[in-house]
Amino acid sequence: MALVFHKLVSVNEALKLLEEKLGGIRPLGVIEVPLLESLNKVLAEDIRAPIDYPPFDRSMVDGYAIRSFDVAGASDVTPVQLKIVGKASIGSVPESHVGPGEAVEIATGAMIPRGADSVVMEEYVVRKGDTLTVYRPTAPGENINQAGSDISAGDYVLRAGTLITSREIAVLAGLGISRVKVYRPPKVTVFSTGVELVPPGELLATAKLYDVDGYVITSMLNELGAEATFKGILPDSYDAMKSAIADALEKSDIVITTGSTSAGYGDMIYKVFRDLGAELIVHGLKARPGKPTAIAVKDRKILFGLPGFPLSAMMNMYTIVAPVIMIMRGLEPNVELPKVKARLPFRFPAGRGFMELIPVQLVQNVDGSLSAYPLMTGSGSVAGIGLSDGFIAAEENREYFDENEEVTVNLFSPSLRIPELNIIGSNCPGIEVVLRVAGLTKSSRVISVGSMGGWIAIKRGDADIAGTHILDENTMQYNVHMPKIMGLENEVYIYRGYARRIGLLVKKGNPKNIKGFEDLLRPDVVIVNRNKGSGTRVLLDMKLRPLLKGERPEKAING
Incomplete structure (x- = not known):
């Protein structure tokens, strides 16, 4: 029988439930380590200078x-x-x-x-x-x-709770301190689940996917300061899954699985957690992406079942897992990602009962301000992870983001580099060729938002160049009518790009004998169409219109 999400809880409610069940989330204990091993760990005691620095004039x-x-x-x-x-x-x-x-x-x-x-x-x-x-x-x-002019013996130089970086190590080494007491980092074991997954490097068979989650989640955990180990892809067997997770739970403070958390018949993580004696306290979040999430507790150990889609799993790492890791390390629970302010280029729905995290790409406007272009790639996207600079958060009670609304962008990295050249508009493989020949791949950014989106980006001042192919049905010319429509006459140059051949792709041998546009109206023919606003779609609709006798193309064709 499939399990349904009986009660979805917010991210804040989930963290509160977890804290209540554990009787409080707190550091895991204190260990003493050699100075060089203390990097990225958190001091568990105040440090007072044992000597003057410098120790002599x-x-x-x-x-x-x-x-x-x-x-x-x-x-x-x-x-x-x-x-x-x-x-x-x-x-x-x-x-x-x-x-x-x-x-x-x-x-x-x-x-x-x-x-x-x-x-x-x-x-x-x-x-x-x-x-x-x-x-x-x-x-x-x-x-x-002079002796002691920098630090005097007995001074407090570092406080408990300080994250040790190379700068703190410089202070400790200068004072002759070779070992320090730190909070023990949490030990985390990570598994991926899914019969469709294979490890990177193996041959990819039909209907299979390379595992992304295990690698990205383990990397994120180590970046957060945990001691994370990836144990691979769990077999599609209840007994094998239960045995592997039970063994990991004995050796870890936290066990994280990805996948097998939704309400389908084949998703069994929640059952494994329960049968291991853990209490399931969350099964479903008011979060998008990231709804199918399970959290269970056994003694003082935590089991997180994260969604299988990479973007969903990553976002839940930021909202749910990271605060727990921070507290266990001896830090504040809020993961302070670097932030910038930016404005949105268009209106789009968001939130609507779920906390929604939306990845964005940043571009610099001609006036020096930033614009954040949302990546509407879906939770299964891998490209969205690599392309995005950060994310914006929509609370549950929000309905939409408005055009030109100022938002806070949580950056994935403090070393943000805004490209000098922004190319925003229709997707064009030829652009990549040109950028490589010109040696501009590192100083440019290409954002595909369609031809009309490119014209809007030009008008906003976000784009330096916009790829466009919008057909004027009255003159049968491309693009030259757009400056007047957009109010950009005498403000833009239109350069002719390259000609392309537009056609219909069919299976080899054309088994359904498709010869022209009229065949697209046959009930046995399915077409994968282009999106509205694209030049190809405008041309296709124009060719279909005389055949439809007033009926809308969307209703007349399969696809």
Whole structure:
């Protein structure tokens, strides 16, 4: 019997249910690790400096350690002569003492000899044998990095809860700290499910797909600081699935599966979770993409059953899994993705009872502002993952996003690079050839929104170039009528591209003997049509219209 989604819960409700069932989500314990192994982990204790830094007075320049009183009034006209009595080298305690009228040669970083209170730079002296002529005065403390001036022994230098990056490691190393106490990262085991999946690198048979989820989810977890292991694709067997997940649960804090979470007859993850003794607390989210999601708890261990479509699984990682990982690591639950403001180029429905996360591509307008072009590719899209710069969120109570509405874009990466050249409009394979020949592939972006979408992007100032092929049925000419329609006369140039041949593709041998447009009206013929607004669709509708006698093409043909 198929399981139905009896009660969908919001993302916030799901997190609350999980926290209540666990009696609170908290860090998993403290471990002590060598300094280099602490990178990307979270400090579990305050760090106080065990020593001063620097631990001794040291020279900041190459020159001579002197007493500032001895060179007061020194100038090019009235230089002062001092006697050189020794040399201070890096890593050695100076043997010489600086007395009245004396100087000690010193290297950058070397310890200041006793008696000196400043260092005169090499550029302002002349040495002849043991005699040093000084041509400028120094102030007390000049060019000296004093002991404890950076950090004093006993200072709090890092607080518990600090994420350790290379910068924190620099501080710890400088203070001589070789081991630190950190919160133990959660151990996560990841499985993919689906009879249709094969690992990348294997031969792809008909009706099969390469596994995306296992690789992207494991990578995301490791980016989040978890210790994630991908265990491959689970076999389509209840017993094998249950055994593998049970073994993983013994060794992990969290087990994540992708796929097998919807309401179909073949989806059994919820049953495996239950039969392992875990309590299923969520089966279905008010999220789009990401509705088919299962969450179960056994003792203090969590099982996440994420959707099988890659985009759905990734979005639920950001909304549900990532906050749990953050808390377990000792951080705040909100995953602070970098954000930018942008405006939407057109109106489109969103939300409507579900929290909806929509991937977008960013382009820079002529005035320097950003526009966010939504990728309406569907939750099964792989291209949408690679093309998008980030996503926007529509809350459950939203009905639509309006044209030119300002939105917050959550960036997937802090290193956002906006392309210099934006080509927005009809999909054109030839553009990629041109960009490669011109060496512009790294500095350009191509967004396919159809010919009319390209004209709108030109008018908004988003596009530098728009591919277009819109037919004027009155003149049977392409594109030249559009500047007047769009109010862009004298503001755009139209360059002729290349000619193309438009036709009907049929099975090899043309088994249904399709000869012309009239055959498309036959009940035994199915056509895969182009979208409205495309030049090819305009031409096709125009050719069909005389044959339809007033009937709409959408009702007269199969397809």
